[in-house]
Amino acid sequence: MGEILLNGFVAIxxxxxxxxxxxxxxxxxxxxxxxxxxxxxxxxxxxxxxxLVVAVFLIYPFFDTIRASLYADRFVAGERPFVGLENYGRxxxxxxxxxxxxxxxxxxxxxxxxxxxxGLVVAVLADRLPAQRESVVKSVIFLPMxxxxxxxxxxxxxxxxxxxxxxxxxxxxxxFLGLFGLEPISWYENTLTNDFALMVIMIWMQAxxxxxxxxxxxxxxxxxxxxAARIDGATEFQTFFRVVIPQIASTIVVVLTTILILVLxxxxxxxxxxxxxxxxxxxxxxxxxxxxxxxxxRAGVVVLLLVLMTxxxxxxxxxxxxxxxxxx
Amino acid sequence: xxxxxxxxxxxxxxxxxxxxxxxxLKGDPDDRTGAGWFVKGMLLLISAIWLVPxxxxxxxxxxxxxxxxxxxxxxxxxxxxxxxxxxxxxxxxESVGGSTLAEAFVNSIVVAVPATIIPITxxxxxxxxxxxxxxxxxxxxxxxxxxxxxVPLQVAxxxxxxxxxxxxxxxxxxxxxxxxxxxxxxxxxxxxxxYIGSLPREVIESARxxxxxxxxxxxxxxxxxxxxxxxxxxxxxxxxxxxxxxVALILLDTARLGQVSTTYLAGMIGTFGEKxxxxxxxxFITMLVPLAVFFSLQRxxxxxxxxxxxxx
Numbered sequence: 001m002g003e004i005l006l007n008g009f010v011a012i013x014x015x016x017x018x019x020x021x022x023x024x025x026x027x028x029x030x031x032x033x034x035x036x037x038x039x040x041x042x043x044x045x046x047x048x049x050x051x052l053v054v055a056v057f058l059i060y061p062f063f064d065t066i067r068a069s070l071y072a073d074r075f076v077a078g079e080r081p082f083v084g085l086e087n088y089g090r091x092x093x094x095x096x097x098x099x100x101x102x103x104x105x106x107x108x109x110x111x112x113x114x115x116x117x118x119g120l121v122v123a124v125l126a127d128r129l130p131a132q133r134e135s136v137v138k139s140v141i142f143l144p145m146x147x148x149x150x151x152x153x154x155x156x157x158x159x160x161x162x163x164x165x166x167x168x169x170x171x172x173x174x175x176f177l178g179l180f181g182l183e184p185i186s187w188y189e190n191t192l193t194n195d196f197a198l199m200v201i202m203i204w205m206q207a208x209x210x211x212x213x214x215x216x217x218x219x220x221x222x223x224x225x226x227x228a229a230r231i232d233g234a235t236e237f238q239t240f241f242r243v244v245i246p247q248i249a250s251t252i253v254v255v256l257t258t259i260l261i262l263v264l265x266x267x268x269x270x271x272x273x274x275x276x277x278x279x280x281x282x283x284x285x286x287x288x289x290x291x292x293x294x295x296x297x298r299a300g301v302v303v304l305l306l307v308l309m310t311x312x313x314x315x316x317x318x319x320x321x322x323x324x325x326x327x328x
Numbered sequence: 329x330x331x332x333x334x335x336x337x338x339x340x341x342x343x344x345x346x347x348x349x350x351x352x353l354k355g356d357p358d359d360r361t362g363a364g365w366f367v368k369g370m371l372l373l374i375s376a377i378w379l380v381p382x383x384x385x386x387x388x389x390x391x392x393x394x395x396x397x398x399x400x401x402x403x404x405x406x407x408x409x410x411x412x413x414x415x416x417x418x419x420x421x422e423s424v425g426g427s428t429l430a431e432a433f434v435n436s437i438v439v440a441v442p443a444t445i446i447p448i449t450x451x452x453x454x455x456x457x458x459x460x461x462x463x464x465x466x467x468x469x470x471x472x473x474x475x476x477x478x479v480p481l482q483v484a485x486x487x488x489x490x491x492x493x494x495x496x497x498x499x500x501x502x503x504x505x506x507x508x509x510x511x512x513x514x515x516x517x518x519x520x521x522x523y524i525g526s527l528p529r530e531v532i533e534s535a536r537x538x539x540x541x542x543x544x545x546x547x548x549x550x551x552x553x554x555x556x557x558x559x560x561x562x563x564x565x566x567x568x569x570x571x572x573x574x575v576a577l578i579l580l581d582t583a584r585l586g587q588v589s590t591t592y593l594a595g596m597i598g599t600f601g602e603k604x605x606x607x608x609x610x611x612f613i614t615m616l617v618p619l620a621v622f623f624s625l626q627r628x629x630x631x632x633x634x635x636x637x638x639x640x
Contacts, residue, residue: 004431004586008438011501015442019449027543042542043463050454050513051469053447056491057484057510058476064487118374125371128363139626140375143382146622147615148571150590154597154611155381158388158401170400172384204378212630265480268573272594284574287482291578296486306480313478321474325467 022049062307069300073290080297087297097302099279100286104309107199107266107282112259114203116252119210123218124240138215142208149205149268156201156273160187194278201269206262210255217251218244257313264309389415389608396605415609422606424595425587429610432592436570436617438501439580439588443508443569444562450509451516452524452558456546458517459525460532470521476514484510485578492579499581507579508572512565523557524550559628567618567629589614 026045030038069087071080091097122141126134144152161171162184169175174184187197221244229239245252267284274280276289283306290299363371388401395403395410404410420430427435457463458470488507492498527550535545551558573590576582582591593614596607622629 004434008434011438012441015502015505016445019442019446023449023453031541031543040463043457043461043466045453046457046461046542046546047454047469050447050450050517051472053450053506053510054473054476054513057488057507058479058481058514059472061484061487062479064490065483068486121370122374125363125367128367129371137371137375139623141378142626143619143622144378146567146618147382148573148590148593148618150573150593150597151571151611151615154593154607155385157597157607158384159381168399170396170398172380172400172402175400175402204381207378261478265482267482268590268594271573272597284480284482288574291485300486303480303482303486307483310478310480314475317474317477318471321471 065300065303065307068296069298069304071297073295073297083297087301091298091301091305096281096286097305100281100283101305103195103279103281104264104266104283106195107202107263108260110196111199111202111206111263112256114199115206115210115259116214116255118203118207119212119255120214120252122207122211123215124244127215127218138208138211141211144205145208147205149201150272152201152205153269153272156197156204160197162186188274188280189278191279194274194280198269198273198280202263202266206259210259213251213255214248217248221247257316261310261313264306385608385611389612391415391605391608393605396608415606416613419606419610419613422603422610424592424599425582427582427587427592429589429592429613432587432589433613433617435586436589436614439504439508439576440566440569442501442505443512444565446505447509447512447516447565448520448558448562451513451520451561452551452554453546454517455520455524456542456550458521459527461542470517473514473517477518479514481511481575489578499579499584501580501585504576504579507575508565508569511575512568516561516565519561520554520557524554527553556628556631559625560631563621563625563629566621570618 023045026048027042030041030045033041070082070084072083073087074080119141122137126137129137147155158170159172160174161169162174163169163171169178169184171184173187177184185193187193225243225247226239229243234242265284266282267288270276270280270282270285271288276282276285283302287299287302287306290296290302384401387404388396390412391401391404391410392412392414395407399410421428424432458466484507488503489498492500492503497503531549531553532545535549540548571590573594576588576591577594580588580591582588587595593611596603596610
């Protein structure tokens, strides 16, 4: 323990001092050289390290993963031979691929939508409470955001647990069913419930995020547009759906897409609960099983499927950025 | 939090002719809270549902081994003899995958602190360049960061494991820090550039006129002015790296350097049986740091989320 503490301390200091030293050193170097070189090269000193890091960890890997997907899963005489599109054929004809894709689609339809509805309901209703109580309610909904996926899985273990035979049920849901004399359900094994049981964990974690953003948007809706609707005799529901919703539509879209992208890559929750058993497999965990087994060819193909699904959102982000810049 | 409270101050307008529905939503005009039974009831119900899982875990962590194995956590309220604090002492010394929880906890700090500070430093310099320095290709380069916001980090694993192996840093803390820096960088640059770019031009220009170099301007002027944005991203990245499981799973040699709290907890979930009574206490300990950070700095965190909701 003492050794770990010492190593940890040294590691932290080295890491933190190191990054400052890099910038200070580069900057001093360009200033020493001076002249037009300094003027030209200075911006590169400033953004270069950040750019280098994303180039190494995100841009280069994209192309290298394409390369990996064209080589065999297994070593032959110490090398992975080139196999062309063979891995693509194997992955695309594997029923588990389609099961994973289908499950991912299910996740991205259900989770963002439900999280946004819950977030919106809480944001709207809590807005009517006195400030202090509003902030308590919001903290409660928001709290799960601070918890890791693994921690959330441990938390929901106590919700979904099933005890065998006639033993007293210690999981919340099965004990609840027992109150009505109903048989306990194996939530993670029953193929009707397991996908949704896992999605509930994600919704529980993400509703707070949706709520925070939507709440900020709702508070930004000009009060006079709401008053005008009320004076015209609109009911609360009409005012909400015809006046408030249209004005926060862009925030709703941002929240939906942000959660959607997160859900697309869902891994930890599935990994530590069902690990894909009972038809709960998802793309990111499917990737991991190939990766873990050293099957880099097929792992590469699966990752590229995942990247492909994010392309539309890259285009949307760039478009939105351009619009923002135009109005700056 | 509340910027307006017209609901209760103008009942004559807002409650006119809305009958029972309006009353349930808005409350009685005489009720000073402005929320009716429907609003209060719904919020109470949702809050209860959201709170039960965490409360269950917390309560369960204070129950004896015998009790956790045979009854639900709620039974403690009828039988206070189930109460114990022993699980906490026991789990800290409990070894999973070669590490005790205490060691895993320290390792999480070792991973998360530099994995937060390295990207935030590099991103702040980059953000300054993108906002206040003139150079060719500035906008195109920035768009690269915008595109990378949504790239799934899974894409990095095969190439990075190969690269790290050939550099001899596979499994090290350094490798993990740099990877976290890379994965967090697009959001950091994006957030900070938006913030630093919105600082008043006169302030930056007057410093430049006074003969301050870019470096001095950045360190003496920009960094102090950007504290809210830096704090927002720092919290975001710290929670992300503390709670990360996947990157540690792949890039950290846990056999040699020990577990981090998430891999420890995942290992614990995987090995049910006789140590199951320690799971709740263990899980709660791993959540202590993020929950503390979250509650003490919630304001900054919320601001960061509001500004940067495009991350991939």
